[in-house]
Amino acid sequence: MNLKRIIAILVVSWLTSQAGGQPVRNELLVPDIDGFHTLKCDFHMHTVFSDGDVWPLTRVSEAWREGLDAIAITDHLEYTPHKKYVPVNHEAPYEIAKGPAEQAGLILIKGTEITKSMPPGHFNALFIDQASPVHNDDYKQALREAKSQGAFIIWNHPGWKAQAPDGPKWMVEHQELFNEKLFHGIEVANYDEWYPEVLDWAAEKELTIFSNSDIHEPMSDYLAQKKTDRRPITLVFAKTKTPDGIKEAMLAGRTAGWFREYLFAKEAILVELLKKSVEVSITDTNEKNITYKIKNHSDLEFDLHFSANQGNKLLPGRSSVLVTLPASDDHDRVIVRNLLYKSDKPVETRLETLQKP
Ligand SMILES: [Zn+2]
Ligand SMILES: [Zn+2]
CATH class of the missing domain: 3.20.20.140 (Metal-dependent hydrolases)
Incomplete structure (x- = not known):
């Protein structure tokens, strides 16, 4: 048995002992x-x-x-x-x-x-x-x-x-x-x-x-x-x-x-992470309102603020939320309050840009 193999066995047995029988990541x-x-x-x-x-x-x-x-x-x-x-x-x-x-x-x-x-x-x-x-x-x-x-x-x-x-x-x-x-x-x-x-x-x-x-x-x-x-x-x-x-x-x-x-x-990195993490779709629409489903595939969380209805939605990791917004111009503007590129500068974007084609 070579040294590498011995080390591998030692490490596996040690990880196993640390996690009560099963090494879990x-x-x-x-x-x-x-x-x-x-x-x-x-x-x-x-x-x-x-x-x-x-x-x-x-x-x-x-x-x-x-x-x-x-x-x-x-x-x-x-x-x-x-x-x-x-x-x-x-x-x-x-x-x-x-x-x-x-x-x-x-x-x-x-x-x-x-x-x-x-x-x-x-x-x-x-x-x-x-x-x-x-x-x-x-x-x-x-x-x-x-x-x-x-x-x-x-x-x-x-x-x-x-x-x-x-x-x-x-x-x-x-x-x-x-x-x-x-x-x-x-x-x-x-x-x-x-x-x-x-x-x-x-x-x-x-x-x-x-x-x-x-x-x-x-x-x-x-x-x-x-x-x-x-x-x-x-x-x-x-x-x-x-x-x-x-x-x-x-x-x-x-x-x-x-x-x-x-x-x-940096702002560009935060926007990229947001885009890759969430998926936005429209679930219902009428003359007055549009309802969006926002799904988060990641373990990151997003604290969303909508200017259209002054409402907040917390989108925890691996979860979805629904939000109904009045159908006006610019209604889908969203501030992600916990994504900061300066102490007073959270990411601001539009749900439209997060919709998958
Ligand atoms: Zn230290
Ligand atoms: Zn130190």
Whole structure:
């Protein structure tokens, strides 16, 4: 028996033991958009190799069962409180998780968290070769080293209360890093919060949008405590389901943040996701009114507001609603209140454009 086969058996038996006899993956339904695969990802999580509570394999198992396609384990370089029991080894989380992730068909991106006080705060460096050389007291040197390794860099949780008690602030230091292209993306959502100002920064400065869990505890604890069935997710629209495909999409700004009921992305991406998710048909029409059936094939939800009757309809994942609108010009105009490309700019469209020919 070769090594690969042994690893495969170990991984399957381990996944099986984790899920009470049956490894079950919850497949998240999010449609592809034209020309791109939609990948469900989380690029920020911790293990016992920094201040997390779990072993790296657990992050793979959780992500697989939750229907994710790609993850990055991003332990802190500067903060290793378990070092009395767990050796400080910045390469270990990736090395430990790599084989099992491969066996599970999950893309694992090597990453680390550069952890500085504000300014400038915390940054995730993704697609690095080696984490240890990124460890540097000088934050600019740390970011430059990551960049020299070809990293895609994200400014993490700019509105985290512990570092930004008055809300996110774009300081001189951030402008300097931005000018030197030492970060390319930003977390609009992190853990259990999202930052409206940061969504506006992303739109104005063309920063790639992220929604990441930054999970430290077992994910089951988070889901129970936050009364949600889904972690924060970054959707990546990639040409190929590969690390290179994901990196290309990030550099091109083709992502969306999926946090609770919200979707944050560029307007064109949000409209595409809406079009691919819903199917609109007319079920009844008379002189006064037109009745539409709106069916949602995806796990995304849509909070619809109709200007014609000032009514709202919530269209949850995998469901249909009927709406009757007065038959006037422009009657089918709809605002999708939870699809935001700026903090005060929801997607606005017409039901007509969502009808299949
Ligand atoms: Zn952090
Ligand atoms: Zn973190």
